[in-house]
Amino acid sequence: MQRGNERFVAGEPRHPRQDVERRTELAAGQRPRAALFGCSDSRLSAEIIFDKGLGDLFVVRNAGQVISDSVVGSLEYAVAVLHVPLIVVLGHDECGAVDAAIHSVDADAPALPPRIWRQIAPIVPAVRRVQRDARERQPGFAGPLDAELVGREHLRDTVAELxxxxxxxxxxxxxxxxxxxxxxxxxxxGTAVPSITMGIVADEA
Known part of the structure; x- marks a missing residue:
């Protein structure tokens, strides 16, 4: 996946395994090389940014890459049934869900629709930690918070919660x-920068 991302960044994608033969080959079953759990942001199309093809990635996405029963069940299926050797949890900068979580803790924040609030609520603990750390370093700190830092904290929370x-x-x-x-x-x-690794990553992944 890292090599595919490097090709994408360089503007030299190969678009592998996206032809009629591959489609026909996969009709009887799948054996993806990895599972990817990421944000549903339209700019994070997994097969494009990692230069992969049909059947290469088992992809699970939702706004803000927030753990839920359906996410865990889908990833368990990838591990137990499809035998993927790798799960990539992918966050990103300029995330709308992270931004919404940051603004939700403002004293004068308007109420969000219930389902949107439930989606971003798991990001709020990361917001609170970054806010607390900022205030410890700078008493009286009133913001704005570093959204990228919140996103990195939330990514760690997501892996831990999984x-x-x-x-x-x-x-x-x-x-x-x-x-x-x-x-x-x-x-x-266009770069995917690893920051957390649990277990041994096989070269072929």
Whole structure:
């Protein structure tokens, strides 16, 4: 995936495994090389930014890459049934969900529609930590908060929550059958920068 991202950044994508033959080959079943859980932001099309093809990635996405039962169940399926050796958790800069979570803690913040609030609420603990740390460094700090820093904190929370929520996934990591990589995608550069690694990442992933 790193090599594919490097090709994308360089403007030299190969668009592999996207032809009629590949489509026909996959009709009977799939064996993806990795699972990717990322934000549903329209600028994070996984197969494009990692220069992958049909059947290469098992992709799960929602706004803000927030852990839920459906996310955990989907990733457990990828590990237990499809035997993926790698889960990539992908956050990014300029994330609308992160921005909404930051603004939601303002004293005069308007109430959000209930379902949107439930979606961004898991990001708020990261906002609070960054806010607290800023105030410890600078008493009287009133903002604005660094959204990229909040996003990185939320990425760490997401990986930790995934391991906490799924015994199946945490055991696969402990047994050496699975690795989890948390990465941040930089929109302007197109680079996916790994910042968290759990387990051993196989070269072929």
């Amino acid at each position: 391991l906490h929520s799924s015994e199946l996934i945490s055991e696969a990591v402990a047994d050496g059958r699975l690795a989890i990589v948390g990465a941040n995608y930089r929109l302007a550069e």
